[in-house]
Amino acid sequence: MAKVNVKVNFVEKYFPAIAKVAADDLTKKAAEVGERLIKGKTRSGNQLVDGNSIRKQPALSPAWVETRSKLASTNETHAAFSPRRSNLTFTGQLIDALTSKRMTSGRIGIQFFVNASQRAAYNRPDGRGRMSSAGLPNNQQLAGYLADQGREFVGLDQKSRTQINNELTRILRRRLKVLLK
Amino acid sequence: MAAITRKLGPKSGDNVRIEIDLTELFGDELLDRQSVRQSLAQEVIDAIVKKAENFGGKYSDEYSESAEFRAFGKSKSDVNLTLSGQMLSALDVISDNRDKIVIGWEQGSEDGKKAHGNITGKNGQVKTKRDFFKLTESELKAIARQYRDDLTGEERPEGRTVQDILDAINRGARLF
Numbered sequence: 001m002a003k004v005n006v007k008v009n010f011v012e013k014y015f016p017a018i019a020k021v022a023a024d025d026l027t028k029k030a031a032e033v034g035e036r037l038i039k040g041k042t043r044s045g046n047q048l049v050d051g052n053s054i055r056k057q058p059a060l061s062p063a064w065v066e067t068r069s070k071l072a073s074t075n076e077t078h079a080a081f082s083p084r085r086s087n088l089t090f091t092g093q094l095i096d097a098l099t100s101k102r103m104t105s106g107r108i109g110i111q112f113f114v115n116a117s118q119r120a121a122y123n124r125p126d127g128r129g130r131m132s133s134a135g136l137p138n139n140q141q142l143a144g145y146l147a148d149q150g151r152e153f154v155g156l157d158q159k160s161r162t163q164i165n166n167e168l169t170r171i172l173r174r175r176l177k178v179l180l181k
Numbered sequence: 182m183a184a185i186t187r188k189l190g191p192k193s194g195d196n197v198r199i200e201i202d203l204t205e206l207f208g209d210e211l212l213d214r215q216s217v218r219q220s221l222a223q224e225v226i227d228a229i230v231k232k233a234e235n236f237g238g239k240y241s242d243e244y245s246e247s248a249e250f251r252a253f254g255k256s257k258s259d260v261n262l263t264l265s266g267q268m269l270s271a272l273d274v275i276s277d278n279r280d281k282i283v284i285g286w287e288q289g290s291e292d293g294k295k296a297h298g299n300i301t302g303k304n305g306q307v308k309t310k311r312d313f314f315k316l317t318e319s320e321l322k323a324i325a326r327q328y329r330d331d332l333t334g335e336e337r338p339e340g341r342t343v344q345d346i347l348d349a350i351n352r353g354a355r356l357f
Contacts, residue, residue: 017341017345018342018346018349026356036253036265036266037266040249040253040254043251043252044248044249044252044253045252079251080251080252082248087248089252161355162271163265163267163270163271165355166270166271166273168356169273169349169350170223170226170227172349172356173222173223173274173346174220174227175342175346176216176223176343177223177224179216179346180216180328180343
């Protein structure tokens with residue numbers, strides 16, 4: 001299965017004193033901003049390949065666009081959904097399953113990943129109840145399948161990394177005020 | 182002389198900066214400690230970002246129906262100058278020395294251009310002008326007042342951490 005998580009270590013290697021005083025704030029901010037950027041940029045139709053420039057998600061096939069249109073008539077769709085928009089978003093449950101946790105391996109860092117939450121089956125396009133949930137992949141399995149098809153989304157492109165870095169630098173500057181007194 | 186001056190170049194992305202005159206702010210006492218200057222500068226940045234995030238007003242129908250607007254879950258009735266947050270996060274300390282702190286966007290950067298466009302209404306080409314990039318003299322003085330006792334002297338015993346932070350900032354270290 002293709003990669004569906006990204007681990008980011010920071011600061012302790014070069015700045016142990018900083019890591020000691022600000023690890024909680026840094027990891028919390030990195031998680032908050034990182035999750036928001038991955039979700040928002042993916043729903044905007046982008047593919048986030050870790051460490052690279054951002055690029056558009058591959059276009060949807062005409063058959064899949066038609067299926068999405070039919071399903072949309074009987075399912076509650078996400079605000080960012082459009083039948084033709086390739087943004088891994090229909091009801092929104094897959095991208096909502098993107099989460100993060102602080103690493104516990106003794107390092108200071110964050111891991112972004114898709115959790116293994118169960119997916120809700122879609123309503124049938126003919127209005128006759130729900131489709132079967134038997135054999136339905138969970139969100140982590142689906143993310144892996146999509147990544148294998150070239151539709152990755154768990155990553156931080158260069159601009160996202162720079163943005164998070166800027167936010168972390170601000171935390172350090174704010175920490176100075178406490179240390180001055 | 183004003184302690185705070187805004188510079189805004191005529192062209193998009195040109196020189197979007199605020200200069201803080203430390204001599205004007207603190208008199209003859211020179212602000213020797215970079216830790217104090219960086220801390221003060223961050224408070225100014227935080228105050229400006231807060232103004233932007235609470236700007237208020239409504240977004241246009243066209244923008245609020247765009248894919249990106251929906252993707253980031255923005256509210257039509259709450260102008261906060263934040264989509265991904267990249268523009269505001271790029272507002273930074275450009276330089277600091279004993280006399281002056283300069284805050285703004287990197288010259289010619291994509292985010293500097295965005296900021297310039299918002300502040301000037303794309304130099305008058307669009308009706309909507311969102312001038313969030315400012316701080317009054319009294320707002321600046323209220324921030325500066327907190328630092329009056331810390332202007333000079335050695336860093337405190339916790340200096341190792343302070344020095345690490347300054348090294349990280351000065352070297353533009355990738356923290357992440």
